[in-house]
Structures are given as C-alpha cells and as structure tokens.
Amino acid sequence: MAGRNGPDNLTIASIVAAVILNFIFMSLELLIGEIVFTALMLYAMFRMLSRNIVKRRAENARFMEFFSPIKEWFGQKIIQIKSSKTHKFFKCPGCKNTLRVPRGKGKVHITCPKCGQRFDGKT
Ligand SMILES: [Zn+2]
Incomplete structure (x- = not known):
C-alpha cells in the first residue's frame, strides 16, 4: 500500500455500514440493498487505493470529529453495564x-x- 491511503476509520466504517445495510435490505427483500452495498464497497476501495492522502486524511478527520463522541458514549455505557x-x-x-x-x-x-x-x- 505504498503511496496509498490504506484502510482508515472512515473506510472501515463504510465497509461496516455496507454489511449492516445489506443485511437490513436483504431481510426486507429490497433490491436497492445490492446497489447500496456495491456503492459503499467501491467507496471503501477508492479510499484505500487513493493516492491523494492529504484529502483522504482530512475527510477521515472530519468523520472522526463527528464519530468520536458517539464512540465514547457507547464505551461509557459498556463500562457502566459491565x-x-x-x-x-x-x-x-x-x-x-x-x-x-x-x-x-x-x-x-x-x-x-x-x-x-x-x-x-x-x-
Ligand atoms: Zn461536577
């Protein structure tokens, strides 16, 4: 992956979202699931293989700014339950x-x- 962006948080989130949404759409027997799954997987591939690392890192930072408080909240809830x-x-x-x-x-x-x-x- 030299010179490429590689897998980052946003890429992994795209793959996880693709799998979860595909599962939901499949259980609802909606054909749009395949399109959404393919689009998200292609987006993840594009991010991993992208050579524009500066732009991908900025996108990932914006995503983490939004996602970090959610992750922290869930982490706290898990500690409380445990x-x-x-x-x-x-x-x-x-x-x-x-x-x-x-x-x-x-x-x-x-x-x-x-x-x-x-x-x-x-x-
Ligand atoms: Zn206080």
Missing part, C-alpha cells in the same frame, strides 16, 4: 460528569472531583 453489579453511577448536577460509586454503602455524600459540587446519593 460494572453495574459492583458500582452505581451518578450524574453530577453541576457539570453533568458521570461519577462511579461502589454499591452497598447506603447513603453517601458525593463530591464531584471535576467541579467540587456536593450531593447525596443512595448506593
């Missing part, structure tokens, strides 16, 4: 920061480490 048996999560009323407190401590006074806001919570 540790929901041992910890309870509170949202700071001051700065909306998510705080993690161990379960089974009864009523607790919580101090937000980010903004210093104090509030009560039941674990």
Whole structure:
C-alpha cells in the first residue's frame, strides 16, 4: 500500500455500514440493498487505493470529529453495564460528569472531583 491511503476509520466504517445495510435490505427483500452495498464497497476501495492522502486524511478527520463522541458514549455505557453489579453511577448536577460509586454503602455524600459540587446519593 505504498503511496496509498490504506484502510482508515472512515473506510472501515463504510465497509461496516455496507454489511449492516445489506443485511437490513436483504431481510426486507429490497433490491436497492445490492446497489447500496456495491456503492459503499467501491467507496471503501477508492479510499484505500487513493493516492491523494492529504484529502483522504482530512475527510477521515472530519468523520472522526463527528464519530468520536458517539464512540465514547457507547464505551461509557459498556463500562457502566459491565460494572453495574459492583458500582452505581451518578450524574453530577453541576457539570453533568458521570461519577462511579461502589454499591452497598447506603447513603453517601458525593463530591464531584471535576467541579467540587456536593450531593447525596443512595448506593
Ligand atoms: Zn461536577
């Protein structure tokens, strides 16, 4: 892949979207699925083989600007679900920061480490 853009986040997202949309369209028996799948796969190929690396990197950066908060939100939710048996999560009323407190401590006074806001919570 010397001199080519290669696979980046936007390329991988295009391939994942192609597979997911193809699956949805196939289950709905819509023929447009093949067109969408082919278009997205061709776009992914074009991105990987493109020699205009500067332009592809700028596109990828714009995509990540939009996608990063979504990815972060899902990552946080997964952590919350995984540790929901041992910890309870509170949202700071001051700065909306998510705080993690161990379960089974009864009523607790919580101090937000980010903004210093104090509030009560039941674990
Ligand atoms: Zn706070």
